[in-house]
Amino acid sequence: KEDSHANTQRVLWSNGDSWKEMRRFALTNLRDFGMGKKASEDKIIEECDYLIEVFKTFKGKSFDTTQPINYAVSNIICSIVYGSRFEYDDPEFTSLVDRTNRTIQLVGSPSIQVYNMFPWIGKWVTVKKEIDAIGAANKKQNLGLFSHLKETLNPQMCRGFVDAFLVRKQNLEVSGIANSHFNDRNLLYTVLNLFAAGTDTTATTLRWGLLYMAKNPKIQDQVQEEVNREIGSRQVQIEDRKNLPFTDAVIHETQRLANIAPMAVPHKTSQDITFQGHFIKKGTTVYPLLTSVLYDESEWERPHSFYPAHFLDKDGKFVKRDAFMPFSAGRRICLGEGLARMELFIFFTSLLQHFRFTPPPGVSEDELDLTPRLGFTLSPSPHKLCAVSCM
Numbered sequence: 001k002e003d004s005h006a007n008t009q010r011v012l013w014s015n016g017d018s019w020k021e022m023r024r025f026a027l028t029n030l031r032d033f034g035m036g037k038k039a040s041e042d043k044i045i046e047e048c049d050y051l052i053e054v055f056k057t058f059k060g061k062s063f064d065t066t067q068p069i070n071y072a073v074s075n076i077i078c079s080i081v082y083g084s085r086f087e088y089d090d091p092e093f094t095s096l097v098d099r100t101n102r103t104i105q106l107v108g109s110p111s112i113q114v115y116n117m118f119p120w121i122g123k124w125v126t127v128k129k130e131i132d133a134i135g136a137a138n139k140k141q142n143l144g145l146f147s148h149l150k151e152t153l154n155p156q157m158c159r160g161f162v163d164a165f166l167v168r169k170q171n172l173e174v175s176g177i178a179n180s181h182f183n184d185r186n187l188l189y190t191v192l193n194l195f196a197a198g199t200d201t202t203a204t205t206l207r208w209g210l211l212y213m214a215k216n217p218k219i220q221d222q223v224q225e226e227v228n229r230e231i232g233s234r235q236v237q238i239e240d241r242k243n244l245p246f247t248d249a250v251i252h253e254t255q256r257l258a259n260i261a262p263m264a265v266p267h268k269t270s271q272d273i274t275f276q277g278h279f280i281k282k283g284t285t286v287y288p289l290l291t292s293v294l295y296d297e298s299e300w301e302r303p304h305s306f307y308p309a310h311f312l313d314k315d316g317k318f319v320k321r322d323a324f325m326p327f328s329a330g331r332r333i334c335l336g337e338g339l340a341r342m343e344l345f346i347f348f349t350s351l352l353q354h355f356r357f358t359p360p361p362g363v364s365e366d367e368l369d370l371t372p373r374l375g376f377t378l379s380p381s382p383h384k385l386c387a388v389s390c391m
């Protein structure tokens, strides 16, 4: 089983009772250590300041936004999971983030898609070797981080998710409960899952958002006018979202059009079922194609264009749309939706408050390429942008 289909993709999910218990525990603790509104808001605001400083160092010259954005977003998960953030030049941190992003790219490669259908070809798939090597390095690094946290553990003062997990594990052991799901393996995989699922997704969405702004300067004007009018130069807060309907619509439209998880993740039918006239046998792998909803021509006025008015009524008020489901739906809906939405709002709005995003000199808006790069998530093709200070 270790080397089967599930192994390559295990970074993102698992099944059964263990999943139920881990999901419940993760949700409660993520709330305690970050997803609760105030705690995470403070963390995101603090991290956003670091990110703005990095953008300033380029002094308006073009640069690739990938790494700074990945590091900033990843640090939110790090402070929730490990209890502290890392410096952007800490090699322990940057290697973890860079390796995780490389895996997400590799997992989406055609050879891995074929391998997932025919796992017995595994030993001939070279990409799998790289994924396995990266996985081993990330595991080793996490075990090192855990052992440091174990040595300094104080059950009265949990610093983050790992501490809470270790305390629960200890308590279960003390009360003589062996074989619980709170074991070292689940700790490792839950942390790897949170790290992988919580970094690339949000960072990629933010990068799409900045690219759409550089491509659509008039829409960028409207966001900046709204932000200037409602917030001025003070710190952006979650509370501000209700007064920024246009900005909120732009963020939603970014998520819709960027469609970063087009096939969500595969699910398995738990029983025989007939769906829309098609019989599907128990145990069949099913991909929920989010693209079919996010680009549904019967739901969206301009499914293939960047059109924030999809989320605005005739008075310019924000409107929710049923077909907006970038986080999927149902029991396995994204566990980090609340956190991701907070991050997207604070990072995006603060960046637009501080900078004007433009194509590099000599490149026109039309020349900015919106073709996605293939991977497990759809990210923008490699590109550079200028972040010109406007505050």
Ligand code: HEM
Pocket: 012, 013, 014, 023, 030, 193, 194, 197, 198, 199, 201, 202, 205, 260, 261, 264, 265, 288, 326, 327, 328, 329, 331, 332, 333, 334, 335, 336, 337, 339, 340
């Ligand atoms: C813009 C950002 C994000 C998007 C678009 C997104 C999207 C998704 C999607 C489509 C799924 C698959 C749902 C399914 O099985 O049908 C998922 C699962 C998941 N996401 Fe996210 N996600 C984002 C951010 C995050 C963050 C910040 C976290 C970390 C806390 C996170 C943690 C997870 C986890 C743990 C799962 C697996 C849940 C389970 O299987 O029970 N995600 N996400």
